[in-house]
Amino acid sequence: xxxxxxxxxxxxxxxxxxxxxxxxxxxxxxxxxxxxxxxxxxxxxxxxxxxxxxxxxxxxxxxxxxxxxxxxxxxxxxxxxxxxxxxxxxxxxxxxxxxxxxxxxxxxxxxxxxxxxxxxxxxxxxxxxxxxxxxxxxxxxxxxxxxxxxxxxxxxxxxxxxxxxxxxxxxxxxxxxxxxxxxxxxxxxxxxxxxxxxxxxxxxxxxxxxxxxxxxxxxxxxxxxxxxxxxxxxxxxxxxxxxxxxxxxxxxxxxxxxxxx
Amino acid sequence: xxxxxxxxxxxxxxxxxxxxxxxxxxxxxxxxxxxxxxxxxxxxxxxxxxxxxxxxxxxxxxxxxxxxxxxxxxxxxxxxxxxxxxxxxxxxxxxxxxxxxxxxxxxxxxxxxxxxxxxxxxxxxxxxxxxxxxxxxxxxxxxxxxxxxxxxxxxxxxxxxxxxxxxxxxxxxxxxxxxxxxxxxxxxxxxxxxxxxxxxxxxxxxxxxxxxxxxxxxxxxxxxx
Numbered sequence: 001x002x003x004x005x006x007x008x009x010x011x012x013x014x015x016x017x018x019x020x021x022x023x024x025x026x027x028x029x030x031x032x033x034x035x036x037x038x039x040x041x042x043x044x045x046x047x048x049x050x051x052x053x054x055x056x057x058x059x060x061x062x063x064x065x066x067x068x069x070x071x072x073x074x075x076x077x078x079x080x081x082x083x084x085x086x087x088x089x090x091x092x093x094x095x096x097x098x099x100x101x102x103x104x105x106x107x108x109x110x111x112x113x114x115x116x117x118x119x120x121x122x123x124x125x126x127x128x129x130x131x132x133x134x135x136x137x138x139x140x141x142x143x144x145x146x147x148x149x150x151x152x153x154x155x156x157x158x159x160x161x162x163x164x165x166x167x168x169x170x171x172x173x174x175x176x177x178x179x180x181x182x183x184x185x186x187x188x189x190x191x192x193x194x195x196x197x198x199x200x201x202x203x204x205x206x207x208x209x210x211x212x213x214x215x216x217x218x219x220x221x222x223x224x225x226x227x228x229x230x231x232x233x234x235x236x237x238x239x240x241x242x243x244x245x246x247x248x249x250x251x252x253x254x255x256x257x258x259x260x261x
Numbered sequence: 262x263x264x265x266x267x268x269x270x271x272x273x274x275x276x277x278x279x280x281x282x283x284x285x286x287x288x289x290x291x292x293x294x295x296x297x298x299x300x301x302x303x304x305x306x307x308x309x310x311x312x313x314x315x316x317x318x319x320x321x322x323x324x325x326x327x328x329x330x331x332x333x334x335x336x337x338x339x340x341x342x343x344x345x346x347x348x349x350x351x352x353x354x355x356x357x358x359x360x361x362x363x364x365x366x367x368x369x370x371x372x373x374x375x376x377x378x379x380x381x382x383x384x385x386x387x388x389x390x391x392x393x394x395x396x397x398x399x400x401x402x403x404x405x406x407x408x409x410x411x412x413x414x415x416x417x418x419x420x421x422x423x424x425x426x427x428x429x430x431x432x433x434x435x436x437x438x439x440x441x442x443x444x445x446x447x448x449x450x451x452x453x454x455x456x457x458x459x460x461x462x463x464x465x466x467x468x469x470x471x472x473x474x475x476x477x478x479x480x481x482x483x484x485x486x
Contacts, residue, residue: 044444053267053448077348080441081431085333092336092343094350172444176453202451 028225029072032096038069041081041095043170046195047251048101049078060119060251065099067243071234083170084151087111090222097227098220101189103153108220113228117216118235118244120256122190123157124208126178126197132207135185141210147174147183154187157212172196175203187212191253216258235260267447268455275438276462282355282424282434287417289360294367302372312368319365324358325426331358332430355427363420370412374405407481414474418467435459 032038040062042049048061057066057078069076081089081098089095090112103121104114125141135141142163148155150167154174158165166183168174174186175197190211197203221227238244239260248254300312319327332354336343345354378401386396425436433441439456442449 044441044446046445046450050445050450051447055447079431080433080437082429085329085430088333088336092333092345094332094336094343094345170444172450176443176451179451180453196445196450202449 028096028222029227029230032227033072033074035074037075037077038065038072038097039077039079039095040065041086041089041098042078042100043080043083045101045171045189045192047191047253049099060247060253061099061101063247063250064118064238064244065097067238067247068231068234072230083149086151086220090220093222096221101191101217102220103189103215104218105153105156105215108218111223112220113223113225114221115219115228115231116235116260117218117258118260119191119217119253120214120258121217122211122214123154123187124190124193125210125212126175126186126188126193126206126208127184128178129205129207132209135209138210138212141185144185145183147177147186149174149188153215154189157187161212175206178206179203191256195252232260264449264452267449268442268452268458271438271442271447272435272455272459272462275433275435275459278352278432278434279421279424279462280466282352282359282427282432283421285356286359286363286420286424289356290363290367293360293364295371297364297368298371298375301368302375315361316365316368319362320369324362324423325429327362328355328358328427328430351427351430351432354430355432359420359424359427363416366416367413370409370416371405373412374409375401377408378404410474410478410481414470417474418470421467421470422463435462 042057042062044050045059045061047059049057049059050062052058062078065078066076079095081095083100086095086098090098098112101119101121102108104117108114125135125144127135127144135144138161142161144163146158146163146165147168148158148165149171150169152171154171155165155167166177168177171186171188171192174183174188177183178186188208190208193208197206197208219228219231221231235244244260245254245257248257297312297316300308301316303309303312332345332351333343335345343350345351382400382404383396386400391399424434427434428437428440431437436456436459438446439459442452442455444450
């Protein structure tokens with residue numbers, strides 16, 4: 001029994017040493033370059049970050065992230081995360097950047113070092129198509145019972161209009177709630193609504209009506225990271241060369257792109 | 262049909278993670294549980310209380326909370342940053358949480374099994390001139406193994422299903438793989454049936470385990486006490 005105890009004590013001491021011996025990194029860019037990989041935190045979100053049939057990451061944000069990693073000279077790795085844990089994932093360095101059609105809300109601006117806005121978006125109300133004509137005004141949608149993604153910009157909107165709502169894991173689950181009739185409406189991103197619902201999609205019986213706000217997407221790094229400034233410079237040259245618009249057209253988001261200067 | 266093949270392919274990948282988590286947990290928790298069981302029966306009071314406190318904490322809090330704490334807290338506290346980086350970071354964190362949690366449950370089952378062997382058995386060993394360790398391994402342990410099989414099979418079947426809790430730290434196990442077809446995966450989005458279909462995997466695997474434990478119980482039935 002003494003041996004076991006001694007072993008446990010040794011293990012604890014070793015852990016303490018490992019922690020103490022590790023070097024301190026002041027520059028986040030240096031940290032990522034030394035590591036050789038940019039770990040991009042995503043949820044799955046068409047047309048920004050999604051996987052094709054072979055598992056390859058595609059989408060406007062995914063391709064932008066690949067281009068930025070190439071600019072830094074590092075590999076890119078996409079890591080699916082739980083959206084509610086995105087700040088903890090950044091702070092504990094299990095990911096290096098949140099690049100997932102992220103709305104620049106007050107909460108996000110306070111918790112992360114963000115890039116300049118690069119894409120316009122709005123939060124829209126999604127309802128079943130057969131009742132859509134009753135919900136075309138901002139007043140009429142206040143009485144609906146909503147499903148929203150927890151920690152999302154959509155949740156802030158339903159809170160602001162004092163509607164009753166339930167928080168679900170992600171925007172796709174919010175859409176499913178409406179499709180199955182367990183909630184009357186959902187609030188999701190306009191860019192996602194454009195790509196994922198309506199005729200020819202798996203959510204053919206849904207449509208979107210009212211826009212609740214207008215907002216902008218940004219990319220989030222760890223608080224104090226120098227990568228945000230680097231990305232802003234990269235965005236400028238990428239926009240000036242016309243590559244950004246070319247990429248945007250590929251995914252049908254060219255109307256929403258914000259000029260980078 | 263194409264859809265079915267794609268979905269099953271993705272679910273198999275998820276199930277592989279589930280199986281890995283299941284077996285690594287057993288490999289770690291079965292022996293660690295025995296160590297904790299000895300600790301909580303030790304004559305050394307501090308060690309006894311330490312082990313009992315450990316069991317109290319890990320049985321007394323939700324596994325989901327333990328996963329979140331083990332995954333995130335080292336990143337905040339260790340100056341060298343989180344140990345859970347890279348492809349296998351989430352998996353390693355899950356394995357650590359599951360091993361400690363399940364070792365605590367197993368230790369109580371072991372303790373019950375050991376203390377349930379009648380004292381007369383040990384006395385008989387002493388009379389025959391066996392050493393303390395001989396008595397433990399050749400008399401107590403063998404009878405304990407037989408006694409603990411029904412409660413252990415209960416825990417182990419629960420473990421198969423508990424692996425799904427690891428999705429809280431985005432480990433891409435079976436439920437995660439099924440759920441991803443709702444959000445968009447492998448070119449499909451808005452599919453609910455893959456999530457429900459994962460139930461077939463759990464059922465089949467637990468069916469196999471049930472048969473295995475039934476066989477094991479019969480195999481050990483010659484120890485009539």
